[in-house]
Amino acid sequence: MKINGVPYRSVWIDQTDNRTVCIFDQTKLPFSLVTLQLTTSAEVAHAITSMQVRGAPLIGAVAAYGLALALSKDASDAAMEDEAAMLAATRPTAINLRWAIERMLTKLRAVAEKDRVAVAYDEAGHICDEDAAQNEAIGRHGLELIREIAKNKKSGEKINILTHCNAGWIATVDWGTALAPIYMAYDEGLPVHVWVDETRPRNQGAALTAWELGSHGVPHTVIVDNAGGHLMQHGKVDLVIVGTDRVTAQGDVANKIGTYLKALAAHDNGIPFWVALPSTTIDWRVRDGLREIPIEERSPQEVTTVTGETAAGELQTVRITPQGSNAANPAFDVTPARLVTGLITERGRCTASAEGLRKLFPGSIS
Numbered sequence: 001m002k003i004n005g006v007p008y009r010s011v012w013i014d015q016t017d018n019r020t021v022c023i024f025d026q027t028k029l030p031f032s033l034v035t036l037q038l039t040t041s042a043e044v045a046h047a048i049t050s051m052q053v054r055g056a057p058l059i060g061a062v063a064a065y066g067l068a069l070a071l072s073k074d075a076s077d078a079a080m081e082d083e084a085a086m087l088a089a090t091r092p093t094a095i096n097l098r099w100a101i102e103r104m105l106t107k108l109r110a111v112a113e114k115d116r117v118a119v120a121y122d123e124a125g126h127i128c129d130e131d132a133a134q135n136e137a138i139g140r141h142g143l144e145l146i147r148e149i150a151k152n153k154k155s156g157e158k159i160n161i162l163t164h165c166n167a168g169w170i171a172t173v174d175w176g177t178a179l180a181p182i183y184m185a186y187d188e189g190l191p192v193h194v195w196v197d198e199t200r201p202r203n204q205g206a207a208l209t210a211w212e213l214g215s216h217g218v219p220h221t222v223i224v225d226n227a228g229g230h231l232m233q234h235g236k237v238d239l240v241i242v243g244t245d246r247v248t249a250q251g252d253v254a255n256k257i258g259t260y261l262k263a264l265a266a267h268d269n270g271i272p273f274w275v276a277l278p279s280t281t282i283d284w285r286v287r288d289g290l291r292e293i294p295i296e297e298r299s300p301q302e303v304t305t306v307t308g309e310t311a312a313g314e315l316q317t318v319r320i321t322p323q324g325s326n327a328a329n330p331a332f333d334v335t336p337a338r339l340v341t342g343l344i345t346e347r348g349r350c351t352a353s354a355e356g357l358r359k360l361f362p363g364s365i366s
C-alpha cells in the first residue's frame with residue numbers, strides 16, 4: 001500500500017545487511033510512523049506480544065522471519081525447535097502464527113544446518129509474497145460484493161460499510177483483508193463510506209483503520225463500539241466486513257472482541273455480515289469455535305488505561321478506572337457460523353460452512 005505515493009509493505013528486510021527485519025511500530029500510530037529494526041528472535045517475540053506488530057497474517061510472517069533471525073545465531077535442531085516453539089507461543093488465537101511456524105519447520109527440518117538461514121529467509125519471503133497476493137485477490141472478490149450493493153443504491157448514494165478493529169494493510173503484509181475490497185471500491189470510484197469501530201481497549205479501529213483509510217482518502221467516520229447496532233437499526237449500514245484470526249472448518253469465526261455483538265446486530269437487522277480472510281486463517285483441525293479456539297486474555301491495564309497524544313504531541317497513558325477496580329480483557333470472541341453471511345477468500349466467496357469451504361478448498365476437510 002502507498003503512503004504519500006511511496007509503496008510500503010508492513011514487514012521488510014533491511015537491504016543494508018539482508019538480515020534485519022523491519023516493521024512499523026503500530027503502538028505509535030496514528031501519531032507517528034516509526035520503523036523498528038528487529039535483529040533477534042527475542043525482539044520479534046516482544047514486538048508480537050506487545051502488539052508493536054499485530055494482525056493475524058502479519059504476525060505469522062514476522063514470526064517466520066523471527067525464526068530466520070534465530071537460526072542466524074544457532075541453526076542446530078534443538079535451537080530451531082525451541083525458538084519455533086517460543087515464537088508460536090507469543091499469541092494463542094491467530095492460527096496464522098502456528099501455520100507460518102509449522103510451514104517454516106517443515107521446510108527447515110529437511111535442510112542441512114549450514115543452509116538453514118538462507119532457506120529460512122527465502123521461505124519467509126514466500127510467505128510474505130503469498131499473503132500480499134492472497135489479500136489482493138480477497139480485494140477483488142470483495143469488490144464484486146460491493147458492486148452488487150452499489151447496483152441497489154441510487155446513483156452517487158453512499159455505500160455504508162461498517163468494520164471492526166483493523167484488518168487493513170497494516171494488519172497483513174499488504175492490502176489487508178476486510179479493507180482490501182474497500183480500497184479497490186474507492187479506487188474504482190464507488191461512493192463508499194466506512195463506519196470505523198474504535199475497537200476498545202487497544203483502539204485498533206480509531207488509531208489504525210482510521211489512519212489507513214485517511215491516508216488513502218477513503219471517507220470514514222469513527223464511532224464508539226456500542227454505536228454500530230443503533231446505526232444498523234436506522235438503515236445507515238449496508239454491509240459489515242471484518243477480518244478474522246481463525247475460522248474453523250465449519251465456518252465459526254474468531255475475531256477481535258466485539259465482533260460477535262456486531263454479528264448479532266447485523267443478523268437482527270438483516271444486514272450482510274461478511275468475513276474476509278486468506279486460507280492461512282482457516283484452522284482445518286477444529287470445527288467448534290466456541291469450544292476449541294483459545295481466546296487470548298490480555299493485561300487488565302489495557303482496559304483500565306487509555307493512551308493518546310497530548311496537545312504538546314507527546315504520547316501519554318492515563319488511568320480511566322478507580323485504582324481498586326478489577327478489569328477483564330478477553331481479546332477475541334467467536335461468532336458462530338450461523339451469524340456469518342459468508343466468507344471472502346482468495347479463491348472467492350462461500351458460505352460460512354463446511355460445505356462452502358469444501359467447494360473452495362476441495363480436499364482440505366473430510
Ligand SMILES: CSC[C@H]1O[C@H](OP(=O)(O)O)[C@H](O)[C@@H]1O
Binds near residue numbers: 054056166204243331
Ligand atoms: C487481518 S488481521 C485479522 C485480525 O487481527 C486483529 O487482532 P489483533 O489486532 O489483536 O492482532 C483483529 O482481530 C483483526 O480482525
